[in-house]
Amino acid sequence: MAEWNPNNSIITMDTVPIRFGIGATEEIAYEIGKRGIKKVMLVSDPHLREIGLLDTVEALIRDSGVSVVTYDKAHAEPSDLSLKQALSFQEGVDTDGYVALGGGSTIDTAKAMNLYGTYPAPLQAYINKPIGEGIPVRGPLKPLIAVPTTAGTGSESTTVIIMDLLDLHLKTGISHPYIRPTVGIIDHLNTITMPPVVTASTGLAVLCHALESYISLSYNARPRSMSPDDRPAYIGSNPVSDLFCREAITLASKYLRRAYFQANDLEARSQMLMASTLAGFGFGNAGVHIPHAMGYPVAGMIRDYVAPGYPNRTKSQVPHGMSCIVNAPASFRFTFPAWPERHEDAARMMGVDTSGMTTEQLANAIPDTLIQLMKDLDMPNGLKDLNYQEAHIPSLVDGTLKQQRLLVNSPRPVTPSALENIFRDAMSYW
Numbered sequence: 001m002a003e004w005n006p007n008n009s010i011i012t013m014d015t016v017p018i019r020f021g022i023g024a025t026e027e028i029a030y031e032i033g034k035r036g037i038k039k040v041m042l043v044s045d046p047h048l049r050e051i052g053l054l055d056t057v058e059a060l061i062r063d064s065g066v067s068v069v070t071y072d073k074a075h076a077e078p079s080d081l082s083l084k085q086a087l088s089f090q091e092g093v094d095t096d097g098y099v100a101l102g103g104g105s106t107i108d109t110a111k112a113m114n115l116y117g118t119y120p121a122p123l124q125a126y127i128n129k130p131i132g133e134g135i136p137v138r139g140p141l142k143p144l145i146a147v148p149t150t151a152g153t154g155s156e157s158t159t160v161i162i163m164d165l166l167d168l169h170l171k172t173g174i175s176h177p178y179i180r181p182t183v184g185i186i187d188h189l190n191t192i193t194m195p196p197v198v199t200a201s202t203g204l205a206v207l208c209h210a211l212e213s214y215i216s217l218s219y220n221a222r223p224r225s226m227s228p229d230d231r232p233a234y235i236g237s238n239p240v241s242d243l244f245c246r247e248a249i250t251l252a253s254k255y256l257r258r259a260y261f262q263a264n265d266l267e268a269r270s271q272m273l274m275a276s277t278l279a280g281f282g283f284g285n286a287g288v289h290i291p292h293a294m295g296y297p298v299a300g301m302i303r304d305y306v307a308p309g310y311p312n313r314t315k316s317q318v319p320h321g322m323s324c325i326v327n328a329p330a331s332f333r334f335t336f337p338a339w340p341e342r343h344e345d346a347a348r349m350m351g352v353d354t355s356g357m358t359t360e361q362l363a364n365a366i367p368d369t370l371i372q373l374m375k376d377l378d379m380p381n382g383l384k385d386l387n388y389q390e391a392h393i394p395s396l397v398d399g400t401l402k403q404q405r406l407l408v409n410s411p412r413p414v415t416p417s418a419l420e421n422i423f424r425d426a427m428s429y430w
């Protein structure tokens, strides 16, 4: 018997099979056939219909003799309302498998259609406690083939669905291992049409996923679970997720500017999609923390802000990556004292020469590098550019404190007053 240790000592690593590389999309009919799917529900969004990407994939599936019903109305940043619309679309449609073609919004919408289509229940039922009832998913879902078109959220490999609850002005999620897609078809040819602002926002999400996971509270510094069923999906940084995160930080730091400035740079597109995939593997088991936890109320409470150049956005909305990156420099300034070596390590992966730096310079190495990247990619200069002011801080803090699932991953304990200071620091950076 192993000696009793009150802390967790077990590393878990679950992920999705992937087909990665140029032309992988052409194997979609093969992947569908392999799983015996005869009636596909294809989920996508109106912009991908408009630019022709959806028509191409629809034809690839149809030409293989499989019947297809297409839902092309997935909303960017899905909400309780948009998910209910997707669920009512599929009522009475006979389907035995799903294909999601799009960014995280579409993949999450398809995950929800699969979950509620397989085990019908009121929307509230599977949403995480305390906001929803947190009922565990009863059993395996239908096959879901995820084809990401952004680089990206990593949703093709995660067990999570994220949604806005419109009346509560809150973002939250559903999380269960059965929600994970069956296979990810990851092809950078599907990402070259991303407009620059989508490339920037989604690429910065990749960097946040990898940095937060790499600098999350270690897997063996938290309490042991009573049973394997109780072990949280996010176990904290560990030697397995570290491998993925290190590479993702290095690749995203090196290639994001190139993908932003030269849409057709295939090497940059491919390396950003690799970074997104690896970060997805990393954060899918280590977990994100403060920048994401703050990003949820930042996105949920937004008023009078439309991201310039973002497709399909007519109402106030902050894209996911933008809602996280605006908090990241201030968050990493806060977490630095808890684990200086990790922060220095990550800064080096971002290309910073840390030799001879003072402690103060080291504390600012990640924040300064992120701020320069935000400037170069024309991102908002902190929360004030999203029309937040000091007076909003108490509500933003309240909204962040509801994300305990994420805050427990911070390497430094997060108090309400610490959050207040981080929000103040995140108001503007330059």
Ligand SMILES: NC(=O)c1ccc[n+]([C@@H]2O[C@H](COP(=O)([O-])OP(=O)(O)OC[C@H]3O[C@@H](n4cnc5c(N)ncnc54)[C@H](O)[C@@H]3O)[C@@H](O)[C@H]2O)c1
Binding pocket: 045, 046, 047, 048, 051, 075, 076, 077, 078, 102, 103, 104, 105, 106, 108, 149, 150, 151, 152, 153, 154, 155, 158, 159, 160, 161, 162, 163, 190, 191, 192, 193, 194, 195, 198, 201, 202, 205, 310, 311, 312, 320, 321
């Ligand atoms: N489930 C998870 O693990 C997870 C993780 C992180 C974020 N998310 C969620 O994912 C959502 C954000 O997803 P996203 O950042 O990938 O963006 P998105 O799916 O919201 O897409 C953003 C916009 O870009 C357009 N677009 C996407 N790909 C394109 C392409 N190749 N060419 C042209 N336009 C394209 C879309 O039509 C859309 O208008 C948020 O709801 C966020 O909360 C989920």
